[in-house]
Amino acid sequence: MVLPVEPEFRDDSSSVQLVAAVRQLVGHGLVVEGGDLTPADRDLLLEEELSLGNVVPARRREFRAGRFYARQALQGLGAGGSVVPIGDNRAPVWPTAIVGSISHTRNLCVVAVGSSTEFLGVGIDIEEDSPLSCELARLVSDAAELEGREEIERGLGCDLPKLLFVIKEAFYKMYFPLTGRFLAFHDVRIELDVEKHAAKARIVPSKRLAAIDSRCFEGRFGSSDGTLFSCFELSAR
Structure with a gap:
């Protein structure tokens, strides 16, 4: 999935507000931590360092x-x-009996984890609240999802395609570890409840995904000081 370019750094209060907002959003039993990227000067554990390989400094x-x-x-x-090393699919490998998700912008990071006795999966995404280009908007969303765009954007104060991007990323981070299935943006249809800041995600039937999951997955979304965020979790109960 394509990540858009993000704007420059904001002050430390942004990270405090973001973590507090995400904690209010997620389900009971999930542990959320995060902040700015100051801890980047800390050493990794050896297995994590080896799994990361040769990458750019950023x-x-x-x-x-x-x-x-x-x-x-x-x-x-x-x-x-x-x-918490990187697996073959580049996703985090969590300890036994734990599920989790990590997301970051250039300047902020949020992590959510939970017990697998409580949750089958969790996905979280954070992105800067900057509009997507027309090209990326077409890649991320379809006409049905953009219906009523002007009214939704007035109510939420954000770019609707960018919000759909964040929601779909969070859903994918929950869904992929459970199924091992790769999804494109148009494989997922999002229905928003603007007043409740809730989202329903469904897999769009197609020849490629003819026999795939037909359930409706429920997530939530919000914003904090210029950062959009979304979370999906699937209960084990």
Whole structure:
């Protein structure tokens, strides 16, 4: 999935507000930690370092901060010293009996983790609240999802295609570890409840996805000081 370019750095209060807002959004039982990328100067555990490989400095900075906040979140589940390397699909490999998700912009990072006895999966995404180009908007959304765009954007104060991007990314981060299925943006249809800041995600039937999951998955979304965020979790109960 294509990530749009993000604007420049904001002050530290943005990270505090964002983490607080995400904590209010997620389901009971999930542990959320995060902040700016200051922890990027901390060393990784050896297995994590090896799994990262040879990457550009910006990617290493994001990765280090993500693992720092991941260990903070895991501490809340009694697994603070755990290693969180990258798997073959480039997603985090969480400790046994734990599910989680990591997301970051150039300057901020948020991690959510939970026990697999409580949750089958969790997905979180954060993005800068900057409009998508027309080309990216067409890639991310379809006509049905953009119906009533002007009214929705007035009510929420954000770019609708960018919000759909964030919601679909969060859904994918929850869905892929459960199924191993790669999804394009148009494989997922989003229905918004603007007043409740809620979203329903469904897989769009197609020849390629003819026998895929027909369930409706419910998530939530919000914004904090110029950052959009969304979370999906699937209960184990």
